[in-house]
Amino acid sequence: MSLINESITVWMSPAGAPVRLVWRSRRFRVTDTPTPLTKALSLPDELLQFLTHPPKPVAAWRCQGTADDGTSLVFDIQHDDGRGSWQLLRAYD
Template sequence: MPQLQEFVEIWTGESGEPQRLVWRARRFRVTDRPTPRVGPAEWWQPFAAHDVSPGREPLAIAGWRFQASTDDGETHVFDVDHDGTRWLLLKVFD
């Protein structure tokens, strides 16, 4: 499935997990436990060329995958990332 690269509005809880989403003027509520999408920690970038044997580079939450539904039953699985200021919708699975 191609990446969408659309900006969306997301409300999160105290732990940072998504709770609600507005996509294409539709309101969705998260209906499952969001799964973190991890990637290399940003602070590690200056050291990325160094060998970290026997471990691996530190990881951080880069975004989330979660299922969300509208009040009338429309349901999708969403992949989202945060660019530092806004939420970016990467993929939608039906």
């Protein structure tokens, strides 16, 4: 596992799951079912009703991507709403 934290480009399906990504000028097609890594809110439900702007769950995914040369890696990716871009958090061989 390598901690990366780099910007990447991600294409999403109409259902909202990643289908393709580009990292370091290499294209990876998602070749297995992506797993959502959404954090649960840490506040109790009875407190959330009093917040005017409750925290949003984190949009994050773990997916296997395969490059054109057959190289397959597993990626943890997260959308950064502040930047409006995707971040690669980790890559696994």
